Amino acid sequence: MSVAARSSGSRDFAARVRRQRLRRVLTGLIVLAGAVLVGLAAWLVGWSDALAVRDVSVEGVSEDRRADVIETAQVPVGSPLARVDTGAIEDRVAALPEAAAVDVGRSWPNTLTIEVTPREPLAAVRSGEVWYAVDESGVLFGESSRRPEGVPVLEAPTDDDEALVRAAGVAMVTGLPSAVRDRVESVRADSEADIRLTLASGATVEMGTAERIDRKAEVLLALIEKQEETPSVYDVSAPEHPAVTP
Missing domain, CATH: 3.40.50 (Rossmann fold)
Structure with a gap:
């Protein structure tokens, strides 16, 4: 094999090594960026006040009973919406005599919904x-x-x-x-x-x-x-x- 051929092969090998290193670096950067985004999203949803409870929507009761439902629900206004214990709120509101069933949900970005199915007077x-x-x-x-x-x-x-x-x-x-x-x-x-x-x-x-x-x-x-x-x-x-x- 001539000197020129050996020199050309060495250059090709070096180029392949550089490309492989570049791919590994890019892959690492992508993984790191993904981890950062996931962490940021988790912080935004679970700890940031950007998605905190600011409003409580009550349906299924008369206007004069709405305040009683909200007081009984004990909604932690200001807490991250994702971390609110909706089951505990359902249990508290279900204790109201007029509530036949209660469903508590989240309406993003900042509203907790309480839907009361009232009892039917017979x-x-x-x-x-x-x-x-x-x-x-x-x-x-x-x-x-x-x-x-x-x-x-x-x-x-x-x-x-x-x-x-x-x-x-x-x-x-x-x-x-x-x-x-x-x-x-x-x-x-x-x-x-x-x-x-x-x-x-x-x-x-x-x-x-x-x-x-x-x-x-x-x-x-x-x-x-x-x-x-x-x-x-x-x-x-x-x-x-x-x-x-x-």
Whole structure:
């Protein structure tokens, strides 16, 4: 091999080495830049006040209850939005009597959202001078000095551990067919198995549990049609064996 050929080969080898070194340097710089960007993004999201909580949006409640929801939520305004414990906020707001469900989320860059699904009032219960609305689960909410409008009255205990009794009463109130409901003056639930109706005629109807309401109502209507005079009690708690007390 000539001297010129050896010299040319040496130059090519040196060029390849330089290119390889350059690629390694560029690769290292790219990796370093990526790490810096990831770290910067993590700091921006998790620690910087640029993405901190500045606003709280509340949906699903009336305007006069919005302040109560925000106070109960205890949102750490000024803290990074990404680090807010949304589960803890949901638990606190869910403790409000009128909240059937709560969903807390993030609306970037600076807003925490609280969406409340309110309970549906199906009956009204009175305790002394205080009125409550009742939902299908027997939960009391909406304490007021005035009777809730648009729902029937249910006479039932208001103790916290009597929710199942109230739920049974609500099931009766909402389950009665209109042909019977239109005759009812009031509904009383003393236990899950002791629900009574007071008819506009003055008669009492022993309904028992809130099961088989349609069948019990059918039997009751048949008994009413047969009576020439209004009895004091109709007992349809066992609809196959109804009874009438004069």
